[in-house]
Amino acid sequence: MHTFDADTERLTAAVIDYVSQRLRLNPVPLDHGVDPATLAASAPSLISEAGHPFEIVLEQFSDVLAPAVISCDSPRFLSFIPAAPTKASLLFDMVVSSSSLSGISWLEAAGAIHAENSVLRFLSDLAGLPSEAGGCFVSGGSAGNLSALVTARDTARRRDGAGRRRSTIVVSDQAHSSISNTANIIDVELLTAPTDHEHRLTDAGIRAALETHHERADDVFAVVGTGGTTNAGIVDDLAGIARVAEERSWWFHADCAYGGAALLAPSVRDRFNGIEHVDSFIVDPHKFLFAPFDCAALLYRDPELARRTHTQDASYLDVIHGPDSVWNPTDYAYHLTRRARGLPLWFSLAVHGWGAYRNAIETVLATTRAAAQRIEAAPHLELIRAPELSVVLFRRPGWTSVQYERWSTSLLDDQIAFVTPSKWQGETVARFAFLHPDTTLELIDEILETMR
Numbered sequence: 001m002h003t004f005d006a007d008t009e010r011l012t013a014a015v016i017d018y019v020s021q022r023l024r025l026n027p028v029p030l031d032h033g034v035d036p037a038t039l040a041a042s043a044p045s046l047i048s049e050a051g052h053p054f055e056i057v058l059e060q061f062s063d064v065l066a067p068a069v070i071s072c073d074s075p076r077f078l079s080f081i082p083a084a085p086t087k088a089s090l091l092f093d094m095v096v097s098s099s100s101l102s103g104i105s106w107l108e109a110a111g112a113i114h115a116e117n118s119v120l121r122f123l124s125d126l127a128g129l130p131s132e133a134g135g136c137f138v139s140g141g142s143a144g145n146l147s148a149l150v151t152a153r154d155t156a157r158r159r160d161g162a163g164r165r166r167s168t169i170v171v172s173d174q175a176h177s178s179i180s181n182t183a184n185i186i187d188v189e190l191l192t193a194p195t196d197h198e199h200r201l202t203d204a205g206i207r208a209a210l211e212t213h214h215e216r217a218d219d220v221f222a223v224v225g226t227g228g229t230t231n232a233g234i235v236d237d238l239a240g241i242a243r244v245a246e247e248r249s250w251w252f253h254a255d256c257a258y259g260g261a262a263l264l265a266p267s268v269r270d271r272f273n274g275i276e277h278v279d280s281f282i283v284d285p286h287k288f289l290f291a292p293f294d295c296a297a298l299l300y301r302d303p304e305l306a307r308r309t310h311t312q313d314a315s316y317l318d319v320i321h322g323p324d325s326v327w328n329p330t331d332y333a334y335h336l337t338r339r340a341r342g343l344p345l346w347f348s349l350a351v352h353g354w355g356a357y358r359n360a361i362e363t364v365l366a367t368t369r370a371a372a373q374r375i376e377a378a379p380h381l382e383l384i385r386a387p388e389l390s391v392v393l394f395r396r397p398g399w400t401s402v403q404y405e406r407w408s409t410s411l412l413d414d415q416i417a418f419v420t421p422s423k424w425q426g427e428t429v430a431r432f433a434f435l436h437p438d439t440t441l442e443l444i445d446e447i448l449e450t451m452r
């Protein structure tokens with residue numbers, strides 16, 4: 001099991017062969033969801049005392065389990081937020097796994113952390129944060145939002161002193177579900193501010209909420225702006241939010257899990273003006289920075305504040321905080337053990353250069369704008385709003401939610417595309433989320449045709 005014997009030699013060849021074939025699929029098949037009864041029949045449990053020849057197990061995976069997973073890296077996957085990891089990042093993910101890197105502390109993993117930090121530096125510079133800014137990679141945007149907002153709360157409590165427990169975060173109703181989940185976990189309240197006519201959180205909206213709920217105003221310790229809402233790709237007025245946050249000494253967190261990669265894209269960079277004022281922000285490389293799951297970058301303007309909140313104290317850990325401790329990623333989020341999950345992005349970014357990333361993002365943004373034009377031009381369809389990033393919301397006038405669902409199911413059954421309906425202001429609508437640079441306008445035309 002732990003020695004590289006003849007069986008392991010054969011296993012290595014088989015796994016590398018599988019990986020190599022998966023990476024060569026162009027495009028990957030979309031595949032299907034499968035109901036539990038079918039899977040129970042076609043993939044009986046292989047967990048036993050004695051085990052099985054690896055060929056049997058690998059065969060169940062490749063023939064039954066893998067095709068029962070919808071490929072989110074297919075150019076035909078246009079639901080939720082798709083994925084489009086680069087080949088270099090996927091391959092390097094295998095290197096990270098094979099190297100058993102534990103990315104907790106500088107003591108154990110200096111080399112890996114040094115490389116991860118170069119990527120965090122790059123992202124921090126894109127946002128315009130000062131050179132002291134830093135953070136770590138966590139498993140996802142939800143983990144990043146949670147860790148940042150716990151730091152925000154603790155920082156306010158340290159500053160306010162005993163006897164005062166501010167416990168309200170200002171958000172808009174477009175904020176990601178992970179923000180209300182965070183509020184629930186850390187037992188704080190949300191104050192929902194109205195958005196402007198373009199559904200953006202602005203300083204005026206926040207001021208209006210403070211006026212309406214003046215009794216809660218002194219209880220606020222943080223505000224969350226979104227840099228690309230997941231449902232509609234709307235970027236809040238980050239500069240306006242920063243003004244209120246500054247005036248009121250609130251922590252300003254920007255949730256750029258989906259949209260943050262667009263900081264690299266000149267055509268939309270100015271929508272993010274004001275991000276340079278944040279106290280913390282997140283961006284998910286497993287979304288629009290073409291990295292494999294699961295990877296979110298969490299950055300703080302003043303990482304020392306996060307370190308005070310998140311450093312775990314245990315006698316067996318004292319040694320990682322000794323005099324040679326340079327940077328322990330574990331100290332900047334709620335986790336302890338962590339995979340060095342920034343490395344696949346580091347490798348791919350170093351190999352391809354950020355110019356290739358910028359171009360890929362701009363390609364997707366251009367596809368999105370062209371798709372919106374096609375929808376506007378189609379007499380049977382209505383565009384709901386001009387896309388800001390790479391999400392398009394539109395409607396087929398006359399359709400009920402049941403019709404949208406049937407349409408979505410038949411697109412997947414026919415392996416044309418995976419497009420799930422969404423909601424906009426209570427109405428069921430169609431939604432495209434673009435992320436794969438290889439998604440074509442021919443595919444869009446094909447999908448729009450099915451809505452006549």
Ligand SMILES: *Cc1c(COP(=O)(O)O)cnc(C)c1O
Nearest residue numbers: 140141142176178230255257258
């Ligand atoms: C995806 C997303 C999240 C959650 O990120 P996970 O990586 O899925 O945990 C949070 N906020 C926004 C805006 C997102 O798009």
